[in-house]
Amino acid sequence: MNAEWFVVLSALLFATGAMGILIRRSPMVILLCLELMLNAGNLALVAFSRMVGNGQGQVFAVIVMVVAACEVVVGLGLIVAIFRRRLPLNVDDLRELRG
Amino acid sequence: MEELLFFVSALGALGGAVGVVAMRNPFYSVLALIVHLFSLAALFLLLTSAFVAAAQVVVYAGAVMVLYVFVVAYVGGGGESAWEPIPGQRFLAPLLGIALFVELSVAVLSSSLLALGEDGPDVPAGFGDPAAIGRLLLEKFLLPFEAASILLLIAAVGAIVLASNRRETS
Numbered sequence: 001m002n003a004e005w006f007v008v009l010s011a012l013l014f015a016t017g018a019m020g021i022l023i024r025r026s027p028m029v030i031l032l033c034l035e036l037m038l039n040a041g042n043l044a045l046v047a048f049s050r051m052v053g054n055g056q057g058q059v060f061a062v063i064v065m066v067v068a069a070c071e072v073v074v075g076l077g078l079i080v081a082i083f084r085r086r087l088p089l090n091v092d093d094l095r096e097l098r099g
Numbered sequence: 100m101e102e103l104l105f106f107v108s109a110l111g112a113l114g115g116a117v118g119v120v121a122m123r124n125p126f127y128s129v130l131a132l133i134v135h136l137f138s139l140a141a142l143f144l145l146l147t148s149a150f151v152a153a154a155q156v157v158v159y160a161g162a163v164m165v166l167y168v169f170v171v172a173y174v175g176g177g178g179e180s181a182w183e184p185i186p187g188q189r190f191l192a193p194l195l196g197i198a199l200f201v202e203l204s205v206a207v208l209s210s211s212l213l214a215l216g217e218d219g220p221d222v223p224a225g226f227g228d229p230a231a232i233g234r235l236l237l238e239k240f241l242l243p244f245e246a247a248s249i250l251l252l253i254a255a256v257g258a259i260v261l262a263s264n265r266r267e268t269s
Binding site for chain 1: 101119132135148158162171173184192197199200208251261
């Protein structure tokens, strides 16, 4: 299997995640779409690692997984805090920081 | 056989991704993401990286998705309002996504990476198994490994502080 198939598939998944972030307004679904983009990056990393024949790209993918887990934990904590304060769970209404 | 496996898992990954974006109920979005993650694990296995595939299933589909399901059940997945702050957002965003895909594909395929069109070199039998990854992590990449563990600790403490039930005493 050529590596370019995997890389093009990862570009497609990344574009789908970016589209989801632009369309959706629930912060939870936006976090899910961020996961899609990170996983697309992981797929490209592992495909390049196989192409070079070197395992270092896979270590990179594992570290990306750790960072994604941290991002999910903090993001879900924020969502729970927003929900506790009876604020709307809609990124268009939560824009006081926009300036 | 390899091509068949690739196309089946690529279809699963793409269908899961589209499902995450298209489902109105966040709970169904989480379920679609689980389908996506399992298909991605199959793709990692095709690329002979067994450890990353196992970590994908255990860490993502096992732990992170359980966290998502709990939070969706706690917050309650209401539908989104149909109101759009930017007119035509629902049509402009897919156009932008397609443009991004075309741009990324052109950038990758027209690059001078000669090995892109090949199958890659033959790798030894232990390529990408837990022993090889563990040796790399604990010998060559010890510092990023420790940094990742400190990052996990900070994230856990931060999540507890953010989601705790204490009253503001300012």
